[in-house]
Amino acid sequence: MAKDYYGLLGVSRDATPDQLKRAYRKLARELHPDVNPDADAQQRFREVTAAYEVLSDPQKRKIVDLGGDPLANGGGGGGRGASDPFAGFGLGDIMDAFFGGGGPGGGGRGPRSRVQPGKDALLRLELTLEECASGISKEIAVDTAIVCDLCHGTGCQNDSVPEMCDTCGGRGEVQSVQRSFLGQVVTARPCPTCKGYGEVIPDPCRRCDGEGRVRARREITVKIPAGVGDGMRVRLSNQGEVGVGGGPAGDLYVEVVELPHEVFVREGAELHCTLSIPMTAAALGTVIPLETLHGAEEIRVEPGTQSGTEVLLSGRGMPKLRPNGRTAGTGDLHVHLEVAVPTRLDSRQTELLRELAALRGEEQEDLAAAHTNGRSGGLFSRLRDSFGHR
Template sequence: MARDYYGILGVDSGAGADEIKRAYRRLARELHPDVNPDPTSQERFREVSTAYEVLSDPEKRRVVDLGGDPMDPRGGGGGGGDPFGGGFGGFGDIMDAFFGNAAGGGRGRGPRSRVQPGADALIRMELSLQECSTGVQRDLTVDTAVLCTVCTGSGCAEGSSPTICDTCGGNGEIQSVQRSFLGQVVTSRPCPTCRGFGEVIPDPCRQCAGDGRVRSRRSVAVRIPAGVAEGMRVRLAGQGEVGSGGGPAGDLYVEVEETPHEIFTRDGADLHCTLPLPMTAAALGATLPLKLLDDSIEELRIEGGTQSGTVRTLRGKGMPRLRSTGRVDGAGDLMVHVEVAVPTKLDKEQTELLRQLAKLRGEEQPDLVGGARNGHGLFSRLRDTWGR
């Protein structure tokens, strides 16, 4: 009577190859003799390995589906399903069950391409606040790897070409066998002769020494949009380092370094400045010309009685707002911080005039809290305290 190989693996007769392999991996991890030394489990492991060998072979599986047993010696089938023998149930599949394809049977990845993509490059550019506001266009001198003009990236001298590596036979890797608790394990590592490329260059290019690229200083035009700020980067696609073997170039990033301005400070898209205002102008009011960042003049109206610390906001007079798309959308505001300047040196006439003003306003003896009008200021309380 034919054995139920589908039932041994616990899958349906219509199961696909991936489902059969997953079932075998799960059972192999559970029943392998080095994991489970129980004699019953060892016998079960042999059955599972045999079932996987049969169902992984399309011809043998066809015999099973027709009602036969391809492993029956009387029917001309295979042998006893040795889990460490050849075929689909061999050692490679057992290693695959425990560690996946990377460890199973020493299966390598093959040679890697000599043509590799290039790295990105970074250069910093100092800009004044005014240049950040208006945007600039400059020619930058950069030092990067460029395509070798002699070999055009091949790395070979004229009239020569790469040859197959004798050490690895073109595989790009060599294998070694080590013993483990599961038996012999075949591992792969890059070939030391060809460095994993599978080929060597017997006659390298004299200019690039076989790398396919050389370093060169060149000029690159860059346009910085209006509204950029400290730390922002402008990307120039394909202007970075050319890859080895003539691979595609990376990108060049230009990073903005914003230098301080002598008058304006920046907060995002808003600008701030301090306006020193004479005491008389703060008291009487005035109209002052204010020079903006773009050198235009804005008439600033100061109302009479303006106090120190007052902030006047000029809408839309700040920095351009730069969207992530690189487009400018409006502008920020300019905050003018008024700072009333008290004179430090007065002549006799000026002193007398201020005394007269203080007398007219009843401010000969000011009070810090409440003023002289209600008699409850700080100076009044001090006089009351010491007068007792």
């Protein structure tokens, strides 16, 4: 008498493959020997496994619906009966059953699509500080994969079409069977003929060799927002590499490389520069013109300014760029004043400085005269004189 395979799984005779799969996975989680070591549970696990193996196979299920038993006398099971708990149930299938896979007879992974999404591309763009401050639109040359204009991404020459792979029968994978202490273990690997696609192109496109894409150089316009800095990236959607089979293109990332500026040093939205002023200007005070990124400005040097003094010009720095690409205010410009002391003086200048020193009570020993009188010459000279007078 034929077994009631539907009853073993607890499903109706018109159950769909998904319903069969859900019922089996539920029972397998309860009855598997690793979960339930009871002898009755193990026997029940063998029975539901055999039932699912039969009902998940369309040919075997047809025999059951006609009143037969495909496992009787080893029929349809390759010499394996329901007594083998892992008949047709490979190790990978066991893991699938417990961790979300399809389970045995669930159809496998199937062929993968020939149309694959493309990868992202990266391009570096050199910009001056002025360009980073104002923003700019630039034409750039991009060398990426684009859709083949001869086959339009199909990979086929003229009007030819892909054909089903004879090696795997369109499944995209081939299986090998091995025996182990667990029983029969079925392993699958991509078909070597069709590379897992399940189909082959008998007459590939002469231009792209069946890939559906070719490399080409094209010109595109990239809009750089104001306030970008070194290392920042601008994303251009769908401007990257076109995928195999004419698949959707990835994104193009334009990375900013900010060139050094001869006057300003940047720290985020803040700008810094060093302005050298004469000693007399620092003492008397003056106004010095400075060309900034926002136009000409006047730097007011107060009388008695010391070296290292900072003059702040508010709102004369870089735009502050938000993550959404919009600007929010402007940074400041920090002008650092450096007093330049003359290294060479003529006799008249020396005389005038001596008069100034006398007026201010700041007379200093004439180093040149001291050297002439032998009272100078550095540390070793003083040590020599000291030992010579003992």
